[in-house]
Amino acid sequence: MSTKRYCLTCDLKDDEALIAEYKEYHKSVWPEIITSIKEAGIVDMQIYLSGNRMFMIMECDETFDPVKKAEMDANNPKVQEWEQLMWKYQQGLPWAKPGEKWIEMEKVFQL
Structure with missing residues (x-):
């Protein structure tokens, strides 16, 4: 099974308690x-x-499709509840579109 790696970033609100x-x-x-x-x-x-600042690494199999995942999430009430709760802690990056959380990162180096 081959996998694909996705690396994403998102910020938390700069508050130690949160x-x-x-x-x-x-x-x-x-x-x-x-x-x-x-x-x-x-x-x-x-x-x-x-x-x-957070950094997420996802290893995905050949069935993963980011568009399909977004549709699945939008139609899952529990995922929507979790996402709403996480917005209490998260904030968009300065260059994020309105409502955008996790942004895929560009790979700039590999050894």
Whole structure:
């Protein structure tokens, strides 16, 4: 099985208490969210944090389609509830479009 890697970034609100709450939520992500991630063809997902800037790495199988994932999420009430909750903690990057959270990053180097 071949995989494709996606790297994305998003900011948290620069507030220590909110960042701590966000990290707590991610220690036990709702099972419906985990299911929706896996059903989309995402085989591994990791989020790293530095200050209030996050970096996400997704390893996806050949069935993953970002457009299809967005449609699945839009039609899943539990995912929409989670996303609304996460907006309490997240903020768009300065160059993000209105309502845009995670932005795919451009690879600029590989060893």
